[in-house]
Amino acid sequence: MTENRNTILAIILSxxxxxxxxxxxxxPQMEKQRAAQVAQTQTTKPAQESGAAPQSGTAPxxxxxxxxxxxxxxxxxxxxxxxxxxTARVRIxxxxxxxSISLKGARVDDLSLMQFRxxxxxxxxxIVLYSPSGTENPYYAEFGWVAASGSTARIPDQNTVWQQxxxxxxxxxxxxxxxxxxxxxxxxxxxxxxxxxxxxxxxDEVTNVGNAPVTLYPFALISRHGTPKVAGYYILHEGxxxxxxxxxxxxxxxxxxxxxxxxxxxxxxxxxxxxxxxWASALLPDTRxxxxxxxxxxxxxxxxxxxxxYLQDPQTIAIGGTGSAFARLFAGAKEAGVVGINFPIxxxxxxxxxxxxxxxxxxxxxxxxxxxxxxxxxxxxxxxxFFGNFGISILLVTVLVKLxxxxxxxxxxxxxxxxxxxxxQLAALKERYPDDKVxxxxxxxxxxxxxxxxxxxxxxxxxxxxxxxxxxYKVLFVTIEMRHAPFYGxxxxxxxxxxxxxxxxxxxxxxxxxxxPVFGQYLWLGVWxxxxxxxxxxxxxxxxxxxxxxxxxxxxxxxxxxxxxLAGFPAGLVIYWAWNNLLSVAQQxxxxxxxxxxxxxxxxxxxxxxxxxxxxxx
Numbered sequence: 001m002t003e004n005r006n007t008i009l010a011i012i013l014s015x016x017x018x019x020x021x022x023x024x025x026x027x028p029q030m031e032k033q034r035a036a037q038v039a040q041t042q043t044t045k046p047a048q049e050s051g052a053a054p055q056s057g058t059a060p061x062x063x064x065x066x067x068x069x070x071x072x073x074x075x076x077x078x079x080x081x082x083x084x085x086x087t088a089r090v091r092i093x094x095x096x097x098x099x100s101i102s103l104k105g106a107r108v109d110d111l112s113l114m115q116f117r118x119x120x121x122x123x124x125x126x127i128v129l130y131s132p133s134g135t136e137n138p139y140y141a142e143f144g145w146v147a148a149s150g151s152t153a154r155i156p157d158q159n160t161v162w163q164q165x166x167x168x169x170x171x172x173x174x175x176x177x178x179x180x181x182x183x184x185x186x187x188x189x190x191x192x193x194x195x196x197x198x199x200x201x202x203x204d205e206v207t208n209v210g211n212a213p214v215t216l217y218p219f220a221l222i223s224r225h226g227t228p229k230v231a232g233y234y235i236l237h238e239g240x241x242x243x244x245x246x247x248x249x250x251x252x253x254x255x256x257x258x259x260x261x262x263x264x265x266x267x268x269x270x271x272x273x274x275x276x277x278x279w280a281s282a283l284l285p286d287t288r289x290x291x292x293x294x295x296x297x298x299x300x301x302x303x304x305x306x307x308x309x310y311l312q313d314p315q316t317i318a319i320g321g322t323g324s325a326f327a328r329l330f331a332g333a334k335e336a337g338v339v340g341i342n343f344p345i346x347x348x349x350x351x352x353x354x355x356x357x358x359x360x361x362x363x364x365x366x367x368x369x370x371x372x373x374x375x376x377x378x379x380x381x382x383x384x385x386f387f388g389n390f391g392i393s394i395l396l397v398t399v400l401v402k403l404x405x406x407x408x409x410x411x412x413x414x415x416x417x418x419x420x421x422x423x424x425q426l427a428a429l430k431e432r433y434p435d436d437k438v439x440x441x442x443x444x445x446x447x448x449x450x451x452x453x454x455x456x457x458x459x460x461x462x463x464x465x466x467x468x469x470x471x472x473y474k475v476l477f478v479t480i481e482m483r484h485a486p487f488y489g490x491x492x493x494x495x496x497x498x499x500x501x502x503x504x505x506x507x508x509x510x511x512x513x514x515x516x517p518v519f520g521q522y523l524w525l526g527v528w529x530x531x532x533x534x535x536x537x538x539x540x541x542x543x544x545x546x547x548x549x550x551x552x553x554x555x556x557x558x559x560x561x562x563x564x565x566l567a568g569f570p571a572g573l574v575i576y577w578a579w580n581n582l583l584s585v586a587q588q589x590x591x592x593x594x595x596x597x598x599x600x601x602x603x604x605x606x607x608x609x610x611x612x613x614x615x616x617x618x
Contacts, residue, residue: 083135097194103161116278209319284330291312503525
């Protein structure tokens with residue numbers, strides 16, 4: 001019936017939020033690591049074509065009988081420090097990156113992000129991105145050349161020891177050059193530069209003073225050993241990623257690429273890599289280069305290895321000639337200002353614009369509703385530049401959103417004010433036709449039509465919040481700028497839930513109630529979720545009391561349900577909702593007063609407590 005439209009819409013909206021909570025936050029947990037399989041030797045597999053892509057951290061060979069990588073991982077991994085100390089290295093020192101390049105294999109395999117820490121404690125260890133082979137979780141980038149099919153030329157591989165021609169560390173103002181002479185007339189030089197952020201530029205040169213021409217294929221790869229732990233949420237992609245020419249955005253999670261084993265692309269104007277929630281590593285070849293790109297997953301000694309790689313077109317280097325190849329590597333944090341944002345108004349250029357890359361901004365998972373999440377982030381970032389606090393930015397963006405939706409919300413609140421003004425007429429209908437529900441409905445609709453009242457207008461303000469709510473949730477969840485961003489007081493990280501808890505008296509009792517078996521997960525209720533619940537309850541109390549008992553029950557319980565439901569959401573999201581509720585109460589009160597309707601908020605609150613007190617006495 002028309003009278004129950006409010007009830008139905010309210011149930012639908014509540015259900016949507018409940019489903020979203022289950023689907024996006026509560027149910028999806030990190031997938032358990034696959035059990036280590038019994039070590040086995042991979043059988044030799046023929047390559048599909050000349051110029052086969054490289055295999056899991058070994059220099060590729062485009063020969064027709066190129067073997068797959070069957071080098072097992074270390075049975076007893078060593079510590080990261082021990083692995084780094086075991087080889088001669090070139091230090092990397094930049095404002096945001098610290099680490100080293102191994103002269104064995106000339107790999108970039110030791111990187112830490114100095115501006116990002118493991119916890120909110122500024123003295124906690126920096127985030128480690130790359131680690132060398134032999135450690136528990138090797139992760140590295142490698143560049144080089146592959147000899148053509150049938151060639152006997154000795155090409156440097158992962159075991160080749162290079163020499164540093166110049167001295168000193170790799171810094172933004174000081175590139176380094178590595179050299180390898182194969183003793184048969186081929187001299188390889190690699191010049192590596194780094195900028196102030198996360199971009200490595202690699203130039204490879206080969207000089208041929210031998211007695212025959214040689215054909216070589218430039219390659220680059222990123223290899224990761226072991227299936228990493230992922231956040232496990234469906235709104236976030238973690239795994240292999242790339243924007244590959246006409247194929248567009250390609251995303252392969254770890255399970256998906258395990259099933260596919262290998263996926264090949266022949267493209268120009270592409271980039272590819274491996275992404276985590278906040279960090280990423282990506283190969284950025286020349287946008288004009290023809291690539292044989294690949295995503296792959298291999299089982300090596302019982303350990304899964306994941307790889308993104310590409311081969312470029314071959315170069316034939318004549319006697320006395322020189323061949324060269326150019327590559328770039330992004331390895332660092334997915335900062336929007338550094339990566340870039342494609343957006344018509346207020347977009348950030350970053351590497352995406354600077355290097356004229358093909359949608360590199362999609363390295364950050366803005367989602368299907370990027371047309372909402374991108375401007376949401378840009379607005380937050382704009383205010384952050386002025387006030388230096390993302391919590392203040394959230395409050396100001398909430399005001400902007402209210403102004404943006406003011407015309408719609410205004411109509412809704414006007415309709416609600418009119419509905420409140422006709423409450424005596426509706427009560428009179430029930431007295432006039434106590435046993436004729438159909439007649440009540442007909443007369444009620446006549447009143448609504450005469451007064452130009454929309455009976456479902458009361459749910460419109462809540463409905464308007466839903467897309468904004470989820471876009472802000474997405475921004476808080478995926479952008480590194482929100483990670484460890486403090487507000488005031490006890491909120492040290494807006495992207496994490498409120499750390500306080502009612503059930504241990506906000507820290508007075510020294511135990512964690514969420515660890516209680518079975519129902520502990522429901523005992524998470526911080527200060528800000530409680531504030532949010534109170535503001536939502538106040539907003540409902542400002543509205544006309546629904547005539548239907550079912551409606552009254554739903555609207556009575558909804559604030560409590562939302563309070564517990566949002567308790568585990570990021571604190572920034574809960575702060576937004578609470579502030580939005582307060583603004584809605586102020587806006588609605590003003591409109592009701594302007595329409596000559598008495599604002600009975602305090603009367604309704606008083607009536608609630610008086611009736612409950614009366615019920616308790618009976």
